[in-house]
Amino acid sequence: MAGVSEATVSRVFNRVGPIKEETRLKVLKAAEALGYYPNAIAQSFARRKSGNLGVVLPYVPKVHIFSTYYFSEILSGIGEQVRELGYDMLLIFRKPGDDNGYIELFRSQKIDACILLGTTDTPEERKALRALKEANHPFCLVNQHFAGEDFLEVDADHEQGAYEAVKHLLDEGYRRIAFLNGPPGYSNSADRLKGYVRAMTEAGIFNPVDDPDEAIPAQWLETGNYSRTSGYESAFRFARHLDSIDAVFAANDRMGIGLIQGFRELGVLPGRDIAIVGYDDSDGARITDPPLTSVAVPFYRMGALAAKLLLKENADEAVSEFQEGVNHISGHLYQMATRLVVRSSSAGSQA
Numbered sequence: 218m219a220g221v222s223e224a225t226v227s228r229v230f231n232r233v234g235p236i237k238e239e240t241r242l243k244v245l246k247a248a249e250a251l252g253y254y255p256n257a258i259a260q261s262f263a264r265r266k267s268g269n270l271g272v273v274l275p276y277v278p279k280v281h282i283f284s285t286y287y288f289s290e291i292l293s294g295i296g297e298q299v300r301e302l303g304y305d306m307l308l309i310f311r312k313p314g315d316d317n318g319y320i321e322l323f324r325s326q327k328i329d330a331c332i333l334l335g336t337t338d339t340p341e342e343r344k345a346l347r348a349l350k351e352a353n354h355p356f357c358l359v360n361q362h363f364a365g366e367d368f369l370e371v372d373a374d375h376e377q378g379a380y381e382a383v384k385h386l387l388d389e390g391y392r393r394i395a396f397l398n399g400p401p402g403y404s405n406s407a408d409r410l411k412g413y414v415r416a417m418t419e420a421g422i423f424n425p426v427d428d429p430d431e432a433i434p435a436q437w438l439e440t441g442n443y444s445r446t447s448g449y450e451s452a453f454r455f456a457r458h459l460d461s462i463d464a465v466f467a468a469n470d471r472m473g474i475g476l477i478q479g480f481r482e483l484g485v486l487p488g489r490d491i492a493i494v495g496y497d498d499s500d501g502a503r504i505t506d507p508p509l510t511s512v513a514v515p516f517y518r519m520g521a522l523a524a525k526l527l528l529k530e531n532a533d534e535a536v537s538e539f540q541e542g543v544n545h546i547s548g549h550l551y552q553m554a555t556r557l558v559v560r561s562s563s564a565g566s567q568a
Contacts (some may be wrong), residue, residue: 397451
């Protein structure tokens with residue numbers, strides 16, 4: 218109908234090569250008259266590309282993953298860039314500990330590149346990621362760093378964020394500061410522990426040691442799983458040592474909110490009897506009673522940067538669009554700055 222070759226039609230729809238405007242409009246007009254749309258599956262076979270960016274998420278039964286601030290912000294950032302760059306986003310769930318099947322996703326041409334969320338540092342995970350790297354499949358890890366590896370990673374400066382949170386408590390006059398950390402399989406848990414210990418050591422409360430765990434009194438350290446429930450339960454354990462604890466730094470807001478609820482049930486008023494600082498600066502931090510001091514993490518921008526690094530050919534161009542707040546640490550590791558947001562849950566000497 219357009220009076221051109223199939224190759225010309227293909228170039229028009231795929232926006233490839235120089236095409237005269239008159240020819241382009243003729244093809245589009247014919248397509249509209251015929252009600253023709255390119256078949257995405259046929260295109261993927263022809264190009265050997267799916268047009269999909271895969272996002273692998275952990276599947277945890279009874280956990281509403283999309284309602285969590287962390288995942289919703291990162292996915293929003295990824296989705297915005299995927300839309301702008303003409304791709305689709307394919308969400309893939311896997312149970313922790315299951316065979317990850319990353320290689321199969323690429324071999325079956327379901328995805329062209331992959332962002333991995335919620336990974337943990339285990340020998341099995343490292344082996345699977347090394348296999349992806351050796352096969353030259355493009356992937357990016359968000360909010361997880363694997364020391365000693367050269368994977369593409371977008372992370373936040375969690376050590377500095379934790380340091381500033383604890384330094385704030387110290388400046389407010391608190392000295393007996395406990396720490397509720399996340400699971401040890403996450404690199405950000407280790408980073409926040411380093412920041413906590415660094416601040417307490419600089420203040421002369423801890424003695425310098427090689428192992429951060431050895432510096433902390435046992436009653437000052439608890440480990441949760443980043444859920445509100447684990448924070449709530451930790452409040453009762455911390456409450457046994459209130460004679461030696463006057464503040465708690467929690468590794469995320471959900472645990473911080475759980476701490477507030479648990480302490481209130483015990484008659485211990487957060488912001489008055491004990492100070493609490495969270496991490497993430499989620500929406501929930503603003504509406505707790507009292508509002509929760511927290512460390513803001515740019516999860517949305519982290520997701521957006523990860524997508525750009527994978528889908529744009531030039532990494533420097535992808536990073537330059539973020540203007541500031543992104544540090545290229547080494548190799549393929551990009552790190553974003555955090556920011557402390559002070560609210561009344563940590564009121565101390567200044568208040």
